[in-house]
Amino acid sequence: MLAVAVLAAGKGTRMRSDLPKVLQPIAGTTLVERVLRSCQTLAPNRQLLIIGHQAKRVQEALAHLPELEFVLQHPQQGTGHAVQQLLQPLEGFQGQLLVLNGDVPLLRPETLEQLVERHRQSKAAVTLLTARLSDPSGYGRVFAEDHGLVNSIIEHRDCTPEQQLNNLTNAGIYCFDWQSLEKILPNLRADNDQGELYLTDTVAMLHPAIHIEVANVDETNGINDRIQLAQCENVLQEQLRKYWMAKGVSFIDPTSCTLSEGTEFGTDVLVEPQCHFRGINQIAHGCRIGPGCLVENSSLGERVEVLYSVLRDAVVERDCVIGPFAQLRAKAHLQAECRIGNFVEVKNSKLDKGVKANHLSYLGDADIGSSVNIGAGTITANYDGIRKHRTIIGSNSKTGANSVLVAPIILGTGVTVAAGSTLTKNVPSGALALGRARQMVKENWNGPRPLNDQA
Ligand code: UD1
Ligand code: CA
Helix, strand or coil: CEEEEEEECCCCHHHCCCCCHHHCEECCEEHHHHHHHHCHHHCCCEEEEEEECEHHHHHHHCCCCCCEEEEECCCCCCHHHHHHCCCCCCCCCCCEEEEEECCCCCCCHHHHHHHHHHHHHHCCCEEEEEEECCCCCCCCEEEECCCCEEEEEECHHHCCHHHHCCCEEEEEEEEEEHHHHHHHHHHCCCCCCCCCCCHHHHHHHCCCEEEEECCCHHHHCCCCCHHHHHHHHHHHHHHHHHHHHHCCEEECCHHHCECCCCEEECCCEEECCCEEEECCEEECCCCEECCCEEEECCEECCCCEECCCEEECEEECCCCEECCCCEEECCEEECCCCEEEEEEEEECCEECCCCEEEEEEEEECEEECCCCEECCCCEEECECCCCECCEEECCCCEECCCCEEECCEEECCCCEECCCCEECCCECCCCEECCCCCCCCCCCCCCCCCHHHCC
């Protein structure tokens, strides 16, 4: 049996943030969710999360993970005190307990598998993950013998200057034999610089204690401040870009672009500089994105081109051309071969095949038939101050420049709307609709006279 416990009760003082450290965002998710995800291939029988600082907020943010058992630590008196909170929920449990700090987001599942495997083979009381760092400052130092037996862990701040020279560090990831651990957990003492109960002190009380050294030291980076958070984000972004380049995506200036783990690309996609992908996206074969785009929770069909535009919650089918300077949001759905030009916003609207809206328009809550041409400056007036209403335009219609369509309104197929019209009533198929003041011309108009003439 395997239980996993993630320590997430600390405040994360060094972040200087209202947000609990474990909820800090990274590559489109949170620190703690990445840690939890790294354990999934181990198929643990129990998953426990120790919460404390802003416990309610952490619990709410993770409510979508039904397997997770929340264990409250209050007040927070150190990592050893955090694990003491498991004595009750894990009473009678037999097997291994894998403990992870909640702030190590780069861990690979393979590394955890090795740790658990080594622990099971060696029958040690505890096996911990260590890293040999060129700059070990801040980390607990692991004092071990050449053959891998660990004697003790001493926190950086409790080390003598000589002990500080030891660069073998504690990664904060441990595999314990639970029955051995539960016997000695109550014996922890707070005789250290911070006056806390340290989980690391259990290592000197358990026999045998062994360690395995991680090959890639980046993996065990613990995130304590925003500099480390940014460095970690960089490592992840680099991994994501390399992964997609290997799968057939071209980046003109890779480091200027950011990706999310939920973004999937087809082959022969070209990503130009300064493009950002967030959330869950599908970008199909042959798309050309950028420069200068934000794409979030959207799906793009083959050969879509997007230039200097923002797409959020949008579906764009094949061969559409978007931008420059367009915004598609909140359930914009474009069928194939649509053309959305500069300063056009599309929201909660369905545009059938071949619709063109090339300049300066707002299309909100609209259903627009195939091959409709939306004239420059056409606005769907969808909001009456209380409710939103739909605009329906039949196929092959065209709206003149600066038309306002006051919803709810239905235009049939093949309708022509005269430029400058404000329409409030439905228009039958094939009609021309005008809704504007008739032009007047006053001939020989002298214009206004100067003031002193007027007496
Ligand atoms: C800890 C280790 C250190 C190791 C380092 C690796 C101890 C005493 N030290 O130090 O040896 O090198 O991690 O990154 O364990 N937490 C709680 N309750 C508490 C305190 C902390 O749940 O009362 C949680 C935090 O939310 C965090 C984790 O435990 O996720 C680690 O705490 P942190 O304060 O970051 O420990 P470090 O000082 O980094
Ligand atoms: Ca830490």
